[in-house]
Amino acid sequence: METTLLFPKLSTDRLILNELVKEDSEVLYRHFSNKDVIKYYDLEAFSSIDQASTLIQLFKKRFDEALGIRWAIRLKDNGDFIGTCGFNSWNSKMRSSVVGYDISKDFWGNGYATEALRETIKIAFSGGLPCGELNRIQGDTVPGNGASEAVLKKLGFKEEGLLRESGYWKVRFHDLKCFGLIRSDY
Template sequence: MLTGASTLPTLETPRLRLRWMTEADIPALFELFSQPEVTRYWSWSAYTERAQAEKLLRNIHKYFVERSLFNWGYARREDDRIIGTCTLAELSTQHRRASLGYALNRAYWGQGYGREAVQRVVEFGFTSLELHRLEADVDPRNTSSIHVLEGLGFQREGYQRQRYFLDGELQDAVLYGLLRPEWRAPGGSS
C-alpha cells in the first residue's frame, strides 16, 4: 500500500485537489472541526482549541506512516484552501477493506464538493489500493451523507442502535457497504 511513499498522492477532480495536509492547513482544519453543524454526526465533539487540530494533523501523519489511515484534505483548485477531509481508515490489506469518512466545511454545503471528493477516494481505494470493500457508518439523521453514499452505490447493510455517545446523547448508526464488483467507475465501466 503505497510502499515507500512519504506522503499521500494528490488526487484530482474537476473542481478539487485532494492532497497531503501540512502545518499550514491547521487553521482550516480547526475551522472545519470547530463547527458544531459539521461535528453533529461525527465521532467527536466540535473543537474548541487549535491544539486539537494540531494533534489531529500529527495523528494523520502518524497513522499514514503505519499505513492504517489515509486522510486527504480537499481544496478547491482556485485557492488550494482545505474545505474538507476524506479518509480511508482501518485499512486492512489482509481483508482488502477500509472504512470511509468525510467532512465538509458548512460554508460549502449543497455544492456537490463532498460527493466529488468521496467519489475520487472511492475510485482510488478500488483501483490504486485494490480494495474489495469500502464501508461507512452514518447517523440515520444525516440525510445529506446518506444521499452521498447511496448516490455512489453504497448499500445499507445494518442498523446499529446507540453506537455512539456524544455530547450527552446516544446516537444510532447505519452501516453502508460497497463492494468492488458493484462499483460504477467514472465513465460507466467497472
C-alpha cells in the same frame, strides 16, 4: 531500512485532495469548531488550535504506519480548504475499509463530498493505496444525517442495516446506519 510512504495527491474537475500539513492547523480548527460540521461527528467542537494540530499529527501517523489516510479537500481554482475525506482505517487482510468525510458548512450542497469520495473510491479499488486493492468500503452514518446518506447512495453504496448503539461519543451511545460498496458493484 524504513520505507517512507508517498502520500497520493488526487485531482478532480473542481478539487485537489492532498495531505493535511501543519500549516492547515488554523483552517482545520475553524472547520471543526463549527457545531454544524461536527453535529454527527464523533468529536466535540474544537476549542483550541492545538486540537487541530494534534489531529493533523494523528492523520500523518496513521498514514505513515499504513493504517489509514485522510486527505484535505481543496478547491482547485484557489486552493482553499473545504473539508476532509479518507479511509479512517483499513484491513489489508480483509481488503476492506471504512470511509469518512466532512465539508465546511459554507460549501454544503454543491456536490463536493460526492466528487471527492468518487476519486478516493477509484484509487482504493484500483490498488493505489498502501493497503493494496480494496474489495469493500463501508460508510456509517448517524440516523438523521440525510445529507451524508445521500452522498453514499449517489456513489452506489447499499444500506445494509442498523448497528444499534455501535458508536459512543459526546457522552452517549449512537446507532449507526451501515452502508457498503463492493468493488464488483462499482
